[in-house]
Amino acid sequence: MTTVATLNLTSFDPGSFILMGIPGLEQFHIWIGIPFFIMYLVALAGNGILLYLITMDRSLHEPMFFFFSMLASADLILCTTCIPKTLGIFWLKAQKITFSGCLTQLFFLHFSFFLDSAILLGMTFDRCMAICCPLRYTSVLTPRTIIKIVVGIVGRSFGVILPVVFLVKRLPFCKARIIPHTYCEHIGVARLACADISINIWYGFAVPIMTIISDLVLIGISYALILHAVFHLPSRDARQKALSTCGSHVCVILIFYTPAMFSVLTHRFGHNVSRTFHIMFANLYVAIPPTLNPIIYGVKTKQIRDKVIILLSPKGMK
Secondary structure, three states, X not given: OHHHHHHHHXXXXXXXXXXXXXOOOHHHHHHHHHHHHHHHHHHXXXXXXXXXXXXXXXXXXXHHHHHHHHHXXXXXXXXXXXXXXXXXXXXXXXXXXXXXXHHHHHHHHHHHHHHHHHHHHHHHHHHHHHHHOHHHHHHHOOHHHHHHHHHHHHHHHHHHHHHHHHHXXXXXXXXXXXXXXXXXXXXXXXXXXXXXXXXXXXXXXXXXXXXXXXXXXXXXXXXXXXXXXXXXXXXXXXXXXXXXXXXXHHHHHHHHHHXXXXXHHHHHHOOOOOHHHHHHHHHHHHXXXXXXXXXXXXXXXXXXXXXXXXXXXXXXHO
């Protein structure tokens, strides 16, 4: 009888889950939603303007700005995947999410994460070529090469995250389908299953770590070459210009990788980290990079800054 009852409670298609929001801060959900709403609007406006300028202005049709547009697109996917549902939980008590909706959110959340990492690596290669081999820059980074890089970036991200969807989809769920989070992510959903999730845990830990470490190692090697080339430039002005070109990219790298590494390691080893802190930090991770990235590039990159001034202020054309 017990076996039959257990089988009746077990489902490979659980129908729906309940997203609880931020545990321990339920009474503050309405107020917490306000800064997230503002950040989402800034992210939409900033990345939207960046994409519009790069698309419409021929002077920005260069490899560096193409990578900017890719990063803006990935950031829009990241924040739109999570923040609207989070606001629905905070303000409308819309806590239910279907199993297919959960899988979709899970896929695009992790897909955009790997996409961001690969794009940052591509942007580092672009800066390395521009500073270390300026005479070969245009001959190496041709439109054909850029297309190959894009296919590689998207293909790697898709190939890494697709198994996660099947690893979750295969699991039977017979426990309470309540997720103490604002969005569906791999391990959070897998932990609700009434089956061995060892594969999910190790794949969810090993693959991101290997991907992040390999990307960081290649980024580190590229910046070592960049610094070597910069400090061998003849004039001080040339050195400052080269370093300022990389400044915005370094800021974006730190904004992305620091919370990403913290989140991945906390899932595996952070048993003493408060759940409330972890989930709040995870929400900031999907909101802050998409909000700050276009601002950083708008302030630090002269070509974009000048175009934004012209776009937003008619006086800037005079």
